[in-house]
Amino acid sequence: METVLYAKGLTVKLNGKIIIEDINLEIRKGEIIAIVGPNGGGKTTLIKSCLGLVKPCRGYVEVLGLKPTEVIKTGKIGYLPQKSETPTHFPFSALDIVMFGLTNTKLTRKEKIERARQYISYVGMKGFENYPYSRLSGGQQQRISIARVLVSEPEIVFLDEPSTGIDVVAQESFYDFLKKIRDEKGVTVVMVSHDVGVVGKFVDKVAGLNRFLHYYGSPKDFFQKHVLQKLYGSDIELIIHSPECVACEHFHADFKGKM
Numbered sequence: 001m002e003t004v005l006y007a008k009g010l011t012v013k014l015n016g017k018i019i020i021e022d023i024n025l026e027i028r029k030g031e032i033i034a035i036v037g038p039n040g041g042g043k044t045t046l047i048k049s050c051l052g053l054v055k056p057c058r059g060y061v062e063v064l065g066l067k068p069t070e071v072i073k074t075g076k077i078g079y080l081p082q083k084s085e086t087p088t089h090f091p092f093s094a095l096d097i098v099m100f101g102l103t104n105t106k107l108t109r110k111e112k113i114e115r116a117r118q119y120i121s122y123v124g125m126k127g128f129e130n131y132p133y134s135r136l137s138g139g140q141q142q143r144i145s146i147a148r149v150l151v152s153e154p155e156i157v158f159l160d161e162p163s164t165g166i167d168v169v170a171q172e173s174f175y176d177f178l179k180k181i182r183d184e185k186g187v188t189v190v191m192v193s194h195d196v197g198v199v200g201k202f203v204d205k206v207a208g209l210n211r212f213l214h215y216y217g218s219p220k221d222f223f224q225k226h227v228l229q230k231l232y233g234s235d236i237e238l239i240i241h242s243p244e245c246v247a248c249e250h251f252h253a254d255f256k257g258k259m
C-alpha cells in the first residue's frame with residue numbers, strides 16, 4: 001500500500017524546549033492511526049508539524065510526497081483542530097459550517113450547497129442543514145465539523161481529539177463511522193485520542209507519543225504493561241476491569257493465563 005505520510009528524525013522545538021524528538025513514522029493509504037500519550041506529550045505538535053503549522057528543527061515530514069507547506073495548498077488534506085480551538089458561538093447554520101470546507105474550491109455556489117447537503121446526510125445529520133450550529137449537541141457539532149473536513153474530499157485527514165463531547169456509548173458508533181468513511185472513501189485518518197481503550201478496538205495502528213515515539217504498531221501489542229509504563233511513566237497503575245470491558249479486551253487477550 002502506498003505511503004501517504006513519512007517522518008524521519010522529526011524534531012520540533014518550541015520556545016527553546018524540545019517537544020517531540022526523533023520521530024520516525026510511516027503511514028499507508030487507508031490506515032486509521034491513533035496518536036495517544038500523556039497530556040503535554042506532543043500529540044498536537046506532531047499533527048501541527050504535518051500541517052506545516054510548526055517547523056521542525058531537525059528531520060522532516062512529508063505528506064503525500066510533499067512538504068507540509070506545499071501539501072496544504074493542494075486541498076488534499078483535512079484538519080479538525082481540538083474542539084477548544086473551534087469557536088462555537090457564531091450565528092452560522094450547519095450548512096454554512098460545512099460549506100466553509102469548500103471555500104478554496106472552484107465549485108459554483110449551487111454545487112457547493114449540493115455537495116455540503118450530501119455530506120451532512122453522509123454524517124447522519126440530514127434535516128439539520130438550517131439548524132444553528134451553536135445549538136447542536138457536542139456530538140452533533142463534531143459530526144458537522146467532520147463533514148466540513150470531508151466535504152472537499154481530502155486524501156488524508158488529521159483529527160485532534162474528534163470524540164470530545166461525545167459520550168462513551170456514542171463514541172463507539174463515532175469510531176465505526178470513521179471506519180465507514182475510510183472503507184467508502186479510502187481516506188487515511190490520523191487522530192489524536194485520549195480514549196486509549198476504546199480507540200484500540202477501532203484503529204489499525206497506535207502511535208504512543210511522549211516526546212519520543214515510544215510505540216508504533218498494532219493496538220494488540222500496545223496493551224502490554226512495559227509499553228504502557230514506558231509511555232505513561234513507571235508509576236502507572238493498570239486497572240483491570242471485568243473481561244467484558246471493551247477497554248481491556250486487548251489487555252485480557254494478552255495477559256490471559258499470565259495473571
Ligand SMILES: Nc1ncnc2c1ncn2[C@@H]1O[C@H](COP(=O)(O)OP(=O)(O)OP(=O)(O)O)[C@@H](O)[C@H]1O
Pocket residue numbers: 014015019037038039040041042043044045046
Ligand atoms: N506554541 C507553543 N510554545 C511553547 N510551548 C508549546 C507551544 N505549544 C505547545 N507547547 C508545549 O508543548 C508541549 C506539548 O503540547 P501538545 O499540545 O503538543 O501536547 P498534547 O500531547 O497534544 O497534549 P494534550 O493531551 O494535553 O492535548 C506542552 O508542554 C505545551 O505546553
